[in-house]
Every structure is written in structure tokens, then in C-alpha cells.
Amino acid sequence: MLAEILVLGSIIGGIWALVASGFSLVFGVARILNFAHGTYFALGAYFALVAYGAFSRIMPPETALIISALLSCLIVGIVSVAVYIFTIKPVRAYEVMVILVTLAVALLIKEILLSIFSDVSISIEPFISGCVYIAGVPVTYTRILAFAIAISVILAMDLFINRTRLGKEILAVSQDSEAAMLVGIDVERVFLVVMFLSAVLAAVAGILYAQIYAVNPMTALRVLIYAFAIVILGGLGSVRGSVIAAFIIGYMQVAVSTLFASEWAEVVAMLAIIAILVVRPQGLMGVE
Amino acid sequence: MRTLTEKTLPGIYFLAFFLLFSVLPLFLNQAILYMLGLALIFVVYCVSWDIVAGYTGQTNLGHTVFIGIGAYTTALLSTSRIPHPDMPVFVTVFLGGVVATLFGLVIGAICLRLKGYYLALVTAILPLIFIQLANIYSGIFGGYEGFSIPFSKALPGGVVGNYYIALLFTFTCLLIMYAIVNSSIGVKLRAVRDDEELAEAVGIDVVKYKLLAFCVSAFFAGIAGALSVHYKLTVGVDSFSIPLMLEIILGVIAGGLGTFYGGAVGGFAIYVARNWVFIQLASYVNTLLPFHISDEMLLYALLIVLIVLSPQGLVTRLVESIKKTRNSKNENRA
Numbered sequence: 111m112l113a114e115i116l117v118l119g120s121i122i123g124g125i126w127a128l129v130a131s132g133f134s135l136v137f138g139v140a141r142i143l144n145f146a147h148g149t150y151f152a153l154g155a156y157f158a159l160v161a162y163g164a165f166s167r168i169m170p171p172e173t174a175l176i177i178s179a180l181l182s183c184l185i186v187g188i189v190s191v192a193v194y195i196f197t198i199k200p201v202r203a204y205e206v207m208v209i210l211v212t213l214a215v216a217l218l219i220k221e222i223l224l225s226i227f228s229d230v231s232i233s234i235e236p237f238i239s240g241c242v243y244i245a246g247v248p249v250t251y252t253r254i255l256a257f258a259i260a261i262s263v264i265l266a267m268d269l270f271i272n273r274t275r276l277g278k279e280i281l282a283v284s285q286d287s288e289a290a291m292l293v294g295i296d297v298e299r300v301f302l303v304v305m306f307l308s309a310v311l312a313a314v315a316g317i318l319y320a321q322i323y324a325v326n327p328m329t330a331l332r333v334l335i336y337a338f339a340i341v342i343l344g345g346l347g348s349v350r351g352s353v354i355a356a357f358i359i360g361y362m363q364v365a366v367s368t369l370f371a372s373e374w375a376e377v378v379a380m381l382a383i384i385a386i387l388v389v390r391p392q393g394l395m396g397v398e
Numbered sequence: 399m400r401t402l403t404e405k406t407l408p409g410i411y412f413l414a415f416f417l418l419f420s421v422l423p424l425f426l427n428q429a430i431l432y433m434l435g436l437a438l439i440f441v442v443y444c445v446s447w448d449i450v451a452g453y454t455g456q457t458n459l460g461h462t463v464f465i466g467i468g469a470y471t472t473a474l475l476s477t478s479r480i481p482h483p484d485m486p487v488f489v490t491v492f493l494g495g496v497v498a499t500l501f502g503l504v505i506g507a508i509c510l511r512l513k514g515y516y517l518a519l520v521t522a523i524l525p526l527i528f529i530q531l532a533n534i535y536s537g538i539f540g541g542y543e544g545f546s547i548p549f550s551k552a553l554p555g556g557v558v559g560n561y562y563i564a565l566l567f568t569f570t571c572l573l574i575m576y577a578i579v580n581s582s583i584g585v586k587l588r589a590v591r592d593d594e595e596l597a598e599a600v601g602i603d604v605v606k607y608k609l610l611a612f613c614v615s616a617f618f619a620g621i622a623g624a625l626s627v628h629y630k631l632t633v634g635v636d637s638f639s640i641p642l643m644l645e646i647i648l649g650v651i652a653g654g655l656g657t658f659y660g661g662a663v664g665g666f667a668i669y670v671a672r673n674w675v676f677i678q679l680a681s682y683v684n685t686l687l688p689f690h691i692s693d694e695m696l697l698y699a700l701l702i703v704l705i706v707l708s709p710q711g712l713v714t715r716l717v718e719s720i721k722k723t724r725n726s727k728n729e730n731r732a
Contacts, residue, residue: 143515145522197702201709206457209518210647211705217641218698225690331640335526338519346515373534380527384508387520391511 113245115365121253121322123360124260128315129333130340130352131264132308138347139284139304142198143205145212147312148334149219150186152327154313155320156223157182159232175235183313190309191302199301216330223327231324234317256318263314264353267307271349280304284347332376336363339379342386411659412573419565428557430674435557435564435629437669442571442622443642444649444665445658446615451647452656453579454611455591456509460521461619461646466528466638467501468494468620470539473633476551479538487551491624498620499613506612510605525638532635544634553628560629567625571618572662578614579658587611591656641694645672648701672697 133147161178169177193215201207236252243249271277282290283300291297316325316333340359344351359379366375419438423431447461468491474480475490485493505524509517532539539545553560578584586607589597598604627633636642645668653664676693683691 137515143518197706200706204709205514206518207705207709209457209459209522210644210651211702213640213644214698214701214705217644218695218702221692221695221698225692225695331526335523338523342516342519371534373530377527377530377534380523380530383523384520387512387516388508391513391516 111368114247114368115361117244117247117249118253119361119364120357121249121257121360122363123357124257124264125315125319126336126340126360127264127353127356128260128311128318130337130344130356131267131349132311133337134341134344134347134349134352135280136304136308137341138349139280139287140202140301141205142202143209143212143346144198144308145209145334146190146193146216146219147212147308147337148330148332149216150190150309150312151316151319151333152223152325152330153189153219154182154186154316155232155234155325155329156227157185157313158234158317158320162235171235172237175237179314179317182317183310186313187306187310190305194302194305216334220327220330227327229326229328231326232320233324234320236321250322252321256322259314259318263311267311268349276300276303335376336379339383342383408576412569412576416565416569420562423558423561431561432557433670433673435561436626436673437666438564438568439622439626439629440645440649440669441568441662441665442618443646444653444661445572445575446618446622447646448650448656448658448661449575449579449587449618450611450615452650452661453584453587453591454608456608456611457514457518458509458521458612458615459518459643459647460505460524461615462525462638462640462643463505463528464498464502464616464619465623465626465642466525466635468498468623469627469633469637470532471497471620472624473545473547473627474538476547476628477545479545487553487628491621491628494624494627495617495621498623499617502612502616502620503609505616506609509612510608522640525640525643528638529635532638540634542635544632544636546632547627549631551628552631553625564625564629567622571622575614575618576658583607583610588656644701645669645697648697648704652704671700 129147129151133144136142136144136147158178158181161181162174165174165178168174193212197211197215198208201211236250237255238251240251241248242251242254269277271280279290279295279300280303282293282295283297287297290300316329319325336359340355341352343358344353344355359382362378362382363375366372366378419434422434426434443461443465446464447458450456450458450461471494472487472490475482475485475493476487505521509521512520529542532544533541553563555562579587586597586602587610589600589602590604590607594604623637626637646665649665649668650661651664652668653660653662672693676696680691680693680696683696
């Protein structure tokens with residue numbers, strides 16, 4: 111039981127870490143609470159599915175899968191930048207309006223997905239098949255690969271932010287956007303990069319998730335709940351805090367699902383958010 | 399003289415609108431009348447939300463919790479799903495408001511410590527908890543679909559009777575809420591909104607007034623939600639749903655946050671647009687297009703456009719520009 115929670119919790123935790131680190135990055139850098147973030151997760155899976163359907167006719171399935179996954183991430187990134195430019199940027203001064211407009215975007219895209227794909231769950235062909243026993247728990251290679259990809263993407267992002275010049279600009283803006291502007295950083299460009307990056311992370315997570323479980327148009331909002339829980343636990347704006355919190359929420363989710371029922375996992379996550387905030391209004395590891 | 403007109407003018411507007419709405423059944427068919435009755439109840443959702451959001455400045459994205467609690471309270475008391483004494487409809491509707499007020503007190507107490515983004519996040523999550531619980535305990539709450547209440551618990555008088563009950567109900571609620579926000583309580587709520595520390599410094603009990611705002615808001619949302627159950631004869635998790643919350647917000651924002659009339663007029667307009675105009679429009683557009691457009695899509699698209707074009711509320715902007723031109727005229731005269 112404990113082994114199962116640890117193994118499966120780590121895998122889902124890795125996927126949540128991808129989602130939450132992007133969500134947190136956008137908040138930390140641009141002070142945007144992006145309610146459309148879960149939508150990029152679902153869109154990633156749907157674009158990959160459609161692209162795979164097209165590519166698998168003209169090339170071997172493995173190549174088609176990888177190409178469609180990459181293409182999907184790129185498209186989702188572009189969608190996110192477009193959403194930012196056309197809807198978020200004009201209202202950025204009004205924090206409540208940012209929430210409303212992104213929520214409206216999320217619901218609009220959900221409706222569009224519903225009208226195209228209807229209310230059925232979809233899955234994506236896994237990259238590899240096979241299964242291995244870890245501590246007595248059967249784990250498919252897909253899940254191990256998903257975990258590996260999630261961890262490498264997060265490490266790559268950490269390196270990017272801390273080592274490259276653009277990454278340091280992002281850090282500077284997150285610390286003080288006005289001061290960053292004063293030293294000649296193009297803040298608007300940094301925002302665009304961050305919006306793109308966060309959506310790509312969400313899309314990767316969505317594709318990995320759809321290979322293990324299934325995605326439907328409602329997933330966008332469900333994912334958002336977990337993203338909220340994680341960033342509140344980790345503290346809004348703290349990327350490393352969210353990665354740690356993602357694993358905590360992952361273990362908790364699997365534990366609740368195995369001990370009670372999977373419906374309770376969300377309720378517990380949501381109650382945990384409220385409990386944490388009542389005790390510590392700025393989140394566990396949060397910045398003000 | 400001026401103060402006299404300012405004091406009597408809202409009363410005249412109330413009366414004029416009331417008279418206008420009371421003659422409508424003579425001209426309209428039953429289907430539209432049915433929808434207008436629900437639109438009137440929806441106005442109470444909007445204005446009660448405005449008390450917390452617009453007047454007190456607390457970004458409560460979980461207003462539908464109060465509506466849903468009120469709705470489920472009266473629905474459960476009207477069926478035999480839980481043991482209870484038999485009660486007349488107006489008592490169960492009132493109890494819906496009372497239970498919602500209790501939740502308002504609890505949620506208000508939770509939200510006291512939270513500010514800005516965290517407040518928005520927590521309140522956005524609250525309705526989802528109730529939706530999930532309604533699904534888990536579907537034996538009592540009927541799952542996502544909800545359940546119907548017996549016909550004996552319907553409001554009397556058929557469609558026209560229901561409409562007049564909704565009309566009376568809404569105008570009574572509006573009058574009470576208007577009296578509250580324009581009393582000294584309303585002034586204190588606005589003081590809390592504008593500057594919490596300053597309000598505290600001049601001796602306003604911020605905690606008390608925030609909780610009061612949540613309770614008033616919850617009570618009216620609760621009874622309105624409860625009345626809608628007897629109007630529609632069903633209850634479901636859609637009374638908790640995010641789209642409903644978004645429609646409420648859209649109504650108030652379209653009309654103007656913290657203006658009272660904004661929530662009333664905007665809410666009514668949005669409900670009619672959403673449940674009549676958009677449905678007509680969507681079915682018309684769908685005959686022209688190869689793919690399916692739902693009325694929800696039109697609603698969300700309109701919301702996005704409205705917010706992007708005028709983040710501070712359309713009517714507020716209009717009123718401000720009118721005031722500005724009037725002021726400049728006065729200055730010119732001086």
C-alpha cells in the first residue's frame with residue numbers, strides 16, 4: 111500500500127509539478143493569476159491527438175507521436191501568447207478582471223472542445239509499452255518515462271532560469287518589474303516568454319497525462335483545482351515551492367484515492383487549500 | 399430642493415420599473431414570461447453579490463455557494479430525502495436563506511484573513527467542493543443531475559402567478575438591500591473597501607462589517623436560490639456552477655460594480671441575453687456555419703470582449719463620461 115502510494119504518487123506528482131511550476135512562474139513574474147492554465151493542459155493533449163491522427167498516416171507511428179507531441183507544445187505556446195496579447199494584456203491593471211477574462215477564455219475553449227470532440231475522454235498512444243515491478247507495484251514504462259520527462263523538463267527549466275541571460279531577466283522581473291525596466295530589460299518580452307514557457311510546460315503535462323489516464327474537455331477545470339492546491343501549498347510565485355508541493359499533493363491524491371475513493375481526492379485537495387490558507391494566509395512557503 | 403429629488407428619484411424609478419414589470423404579462427406569451435421571472439430572481443443574485451464584491455471590495459468568486467445552499471435546503475425540505483416535519487413553501491425558502499447566512503458567516507470568517515489573489519482562489523474553489531460532495535452523496539443530493547421536487551410544492555398561480563411572485567420577491571429584496579447599502583452600514587462597507595486601515599483608524603469595526611456584508615449577501619442569494627427551486631421544480635449542481643458565477647459577474651460588471659442599479663439592470667439584461675437572445679442567435683448562426691456554435695460560446699466571447707474593451711464596467715464608464723461632460727459644461731458656464 112505504502113509502496114503503491116510512493117511510486118504512483120511520484121509519477122502524478124511529476125506531472126503536477128509541470129503544471130504548477132508554469133502557473134507559479136506566470137504569477138511570480140507577471141502577477142497574473144491565469145485561470146486558463148488548465149486549458150493549456152487539455153489543449154496539449156487534444157492537439158497532440160489530432161496531429162497524431164494526421165501524421166501517423168504518412169510516417170511510422172513512433173516518429174509521428176514524437177513530432178505531434180512537439181508540434182502540440184509549440185501550438186499551445188502560441189495560443190497562450192495570443193491569449194495573453196489579446197485578452198490579458200489590455201486588462202492587466204485590474205487583477206480581478208484578469209481572473210475573469212482568463213476564466214472566460216477557459217470556459218470558451220472548453221465549450222469549443224466539447225462541440226468538436228463531445229463529452230468523451232480521449233487517450234494518446236504511449237511512447238513505449240511494457241511493464242516493470244517496482245517494490246511489488248506494477249508500473250508501466252509509460253509512467254516511468256512520463257516521470258523521467260517531467261523531471262528533466264523541470265530541471266531544464268530551472269537551468270534555463272538560473273543560467274541563461276533570458277532566464278536571469280525573468281528572475282529580475284519577478285523580483286521587481288519596475289527596477290528591471292529601469293536597467294533596460296524589455297519586461298513585455300519577458301512576459302511573452304513566460305506565458306509561452308508556462309503553456310508549453312502545461313501542454314507537456316497534458317500529453318503525458320493523456321498517455322497514462324484520459325483527458326476530456328472538463329479536465330481543464332479539474333487540473334486548475336490541483337494547480338491551485340499546489341501553488342497555495344508552495345506559495346504563489348515560488349517555482350521551487352510549487353515543485354515540492356506538487357509531489358506532496360501527488361502523494362496525497364494517490365493516498366486518498368487508494369484509501370477512500372478517487373472522488374474524494376479533489377475534495378481533500380480543496381479542503382487542504384482552505385485549511386492551509388486559514389492557518390497561513392500567504393501559503394506554506396509563500397512570498398507576500 | 400436638490401437633496402429632495404436625489405432622495406425621491408430612486409423611489410420613483412423603483413415604482414416605474416415595478417409598474418412596467420407588472421403590466422408585462424398582458425403583452426407577453428407564457429414562455430417569455432417564465433424566463434423573465436427567472437431573470438428577476440437572477441437580479442437578486444447579482445445585486446447580493448455586488449454587496450460583497452462592489453460595496454465591500456471582497457472578490458468573492460464563490461457566491462453560487464449561497465445560491466446552491468439555499469436551493470438544496472428548500473429542495474431537501476420539500477421532498478422525503480431526509481426526515482423532517484412538513485413545512486409550507488415560504489418557510490422552507492426562508493430557511494434556505496437562513497442556512498445560506500450561516501455559511502456566509504463561516505465563509506466570511508475564513509475570508510477575513512485572506513486578501514487579493516488568495517481570496518479569489520479560495521472562493522473560486524468553494525462551489526467546486528459542494529458540487530463534488532453533491533456527486534459523492536448522490537443518494538441524498540441526486541448527483542450532478544440533481545432531483546425534482548413534487549408539484550404540490552410549486553408556487554401558486556401557474557406561469558403568471560409565478561411571475562408575479564418572482565416580481566414581488568425581487569422588488570422586496572431590492573428595496574431592503576437598497577436601504578442597507580444607503581444606510582450608515584453601506585457607508586461603512588464602502589469605507590472598508592476604499593481603505594481598510596483608514597476605516598479601522600476612524601473606529602469602524604472592519605471584521606464586523608465584512609462579516610455583515612457576507613451574511614446579508616448570503617441571505618438574499620440563499621432565499622433567491624431557494625425560490626428558484628420552487629419556480630423551476632428542480633434543483634441541480636448547476637446552481638453552484640462556475641458558469642452561473644460568471645454570468646452573475648458579467649451582469650454586475652456590464653452594469654457597473656458597486657452601483658446597485660448596475661447589478662440590477664446588468665443582471666437582468668445578461669439573463670435575458672443569455673437565455674433568449676443568445677439561444678435564438680446561436681440557432682440562427684448554426685444554420686449558416688458548418689460547425690456547431692453553442693449559446694455558451696457566444697456568452698463567453700461577449701464576456702471577453704466586454705472585459706477587454708472596458709475593464710471598469712460599461713455603464714460605469716458611460717456614467718463617468720456623462721458626468722465629465724456635464725462638469726465641463728458647468729465649468730464653462732462658471
